[in-house]
Amino acid sequence: LADNQQRYETIVKTLQQHQHKLTPQRLAIVRILAASVGHPTADAVYSQLKKDFPTMSLATVYRNIQLIKSLGEVLELGFADGSNRYDGNKPYPHPHLVCTLCAKITDPDLESLEKMKAELASETGYEVLTHRLDFFGICPDCQAETRGD
Ligand code: ZN
Ligand code: MN
Numbered sequence: 001l002a003d004n005q006q007r008y009e010t011i012v013k014t015l016q017q018h019q020h021k022l023t024p025q026r027l028a029i030v031r032i033l034a035a036s037v038g039h040p041t042a043d044a045v046y047s048q049l050k051k052d053f054p055t056m057s058l059a060t061v062y063r064n065i066q067l068i069k070s071l072g073e074v075l076e077l078g079f080a081d082g083s084n085r086y087d088g089n090k091p092y093p094h095p096h097l098v099c100t101l102c103a104k105i106t107d108p109d110l111e112s113l114e115k116m117k118a119e120l121a122s123e124t125g126y127e128v129l130t131h132r133l134d135f136f137g138i139c140p141d142c143q144a145e146t147r148g149d
Contacts, residue, residue, distance in 0.1 A: 007089055008034035011073045018071060025053050029064045033074050033088030039096070039105040041083055077105070077134075093130045099139035101146075108135070 011030045015022060032045050040048075046061045065086060068074045074088040077096060085105055095113060097106045113133075121128050138146070 004035045004089065011068060011071075011088060014071050014073050015068070020067065025049070025056050025060065026064055028052065029061060030068065030088070033065070033068060033086060036074075036087045036089040039077065039085040039087050041085055045086070093132065095133040095135065097135045097137065097139075099142055100136050101138055101142040104139055104141075106139075 008031055011034060012022065012027070015026070015030070020026075028049050029045060032040065032048055038044075042058065042062045042065055045065070046056075046058045049056060049061070065074060065076075068088065069076055069086075073091050074086050075091045075093070077085045077087065079085070083103075087107075090107060095108055095110050097108050099105075117128050117131070120126065
């Protein structure tokens with residue numbers, strides 16, 4: 001994982017470079033996206049902030065996430081059910097592991113990814129620009145719960 005504080009400062013700097021105001025609400029959203037613990041939904045970001053910013057709306061959170069996304073500083077993981085998740089800690093394409101029981105999303109470190117990209121390129125002749133790689137399964141916590149430990 002990238003350092004949360006470093007990611008926070010990078011996103012703030014990018015916002016400044018594009019002349020976007022650094023309101024306390026916006027900075028609070030950036031703080032959560034920089035850590036992106038568990039890959040939050042916009043709703044989850046909103047829930048974490050509404051105590052400190054009672055007048056802030058979910059639409060404001062959503063707009064800010066889209067703004068930060070448009071600057072390339074947050075990765076959006078789209079899902080068919082519309083519950084999109086966000087990763088501002090690692091804004092570049094990387095594989096994800098999704099638990100189908102608790103919806104937790106983690107970042108596996110896959111050494112074989114570079115090899116896979118090279119193999120794809122040589123097999124197909126494509127110039128591979130990006131990727132989306134999601135694995136679905138049952139996380140260790142949920143496995144333990146199912147077993148009843
Ligand atoms: Zn789980
Ligand atoms: Mn991720």
